[in-house]
Amino acid sequence: MKKQLWKHESFFLLLIFQVQIFCLEDDNQPAAEICSTHTILPGPKGDDGKKGDQGEMGKQGKVGPAGTKGDKGEIGDMGDQGMMGKIGPIGRKGDKGLKGSSGLSGGKGKAGAVCDCGKYRKVVGQLDINVARLKSSIKFVKNVLAGIRETEEKYYYIVQEEKSYKEAFTHCRIRDGILAMPKDEAANAVISDYVSKSGLFRVFIGVNDMEKEGQFMYADRTPLQNYSNWKEGEPQDTSGQEDCVEMLSTGKWNDTECHLTMYFVCEFPKRRE
Numbered sequence: 001m002k003k004q005l006w007k008h009e010s011f012f013l014l015l016i017f018q019v020q021i022f023c024l025e026d027d028n029q030p031a032a033e034i035c036s037t038h039t040i041l042p043g044p045k046g047d048d049g050k051k052g053d054q055g056e057m058g059k060q061g062k063v064g065p066a067g068t069k070g071d072k073g074e075i076g077d078m079g080d081q082g083m084m085g086k087i088g089p090i091g092r093k094g095d096k097g098l099k100g101s102s103g104l105s106g107g108k109g110k111a112g113a114v115c116d117c118g119k120y121r122k123v124v125g126q127l128d129i130n131v132a133r134l135k136s137s138i139k140f141v142k143n144v145l146a147g148i149r150e151t152e153e154k155y156y157y158i159v160q161e162e163k164s165y166k167e168a169f170t171h172c173r174i175r176d177g178i179l180a181m182p183k184d185e186a187a188n189a190v191i192s193d194y195v196s197k198s199g200l201f202r203v204f205i206g207v208n209d210m211e212k213e214g215q216f217m218y219a220d221r222t223p224l225q226n227y228s229n230w231k232e233g234e235p236q237d238t239s240g241q242e243d244c245v246e247m248l249s250t251g252k253w254n255d256t257e258c259h260l261t262m263y264f265v266c267e268f269p270k271r272r273e
C-alpha cells in the first residue's frame, strides 16, 4: 500500500514540476496569464491584519558603560569623637631633676619584729660573742703580763674584775684554769702576798660549801684535807647564806655570800715537760 501511495504522490509532484517548467519556458507570455488557468497555484495576497496586542515586557538590557565622574560634593557634618588610641611605647629617660629640699623628720618607728633570717642572725650573734671573748682575752693577757705569781707547780693570777663566785669560777674555767685552791701553807702564802701587794682587801678563792653546809671543798670538788687558814671565828655561815670563801689580804679565809662581787684569783697548772 505504501509503495502504491508513493507512486501516486510521485506522479502528482512530477505533474506540477512539468507545469512550472512549461510556464517558465514560454518567453512570450507572462507566467501569471499562462498559469492562471491552473487552479493548483496560491491565490493573491490578502488584506493587512488587525494590529496585534502589546507584547510582554522585554528582558533587562546589559549594564551600560560607566558614566563620567560627577562634581565634588559639599563637606559633610563632623563625625563623633573616635575611641582612645593604644598606649604608645615607653619614651627615653628624662634628664635628672634638681635636688629637692629636705623634708621634715619622720616619727619614731615601731619596734621591729623578730628577725627570721635565722642563720645570718646566728652568725652575727656568734661573731659578737667571739669578738667579746677576744677583747676579754686581750685584757686578760695584758693583766697577766703586768703581774703574775708562780710556784713550782702553778701560776696564780688575780683577775681585777668584780664578779660573783660562779662568774669567777667560769672565767677561770674557760681559760683552762680554776679558782685558786691553796692546799698548803706555801701556796697560801704566795697568794696572800700577791693580794696584799696588789693593794686589795679580799678576793674569791676556790673553796665553798655549796653542796653540803659546813663541808667545805675545793673548786675541783676535792675536800679540804690537812690544810685550811680560817680567820678566827670563821666560818660562821652568817644567816645561813655564806657558802663561798674569800681570802683577806692577811691570807686568812672567811666564808661569805656567793652573790657578792669582787676580784678573784685563778690558778693554772704548769705543764710538765
Ligand SMILES: [Ca+2]
Pocket (backbone or CB within 6 Å): 209, 213, 214, 237, 240, 241, 242, 243, 244, 255
Ligand atoms: Ca656555809
Ligand SMILES: [Ca+2]
Pocket (backbone or CB within 6 Å): 234, 235, 236, 237, 238, 242, 254, 255, 256
Ligand atoms: Ca663568814
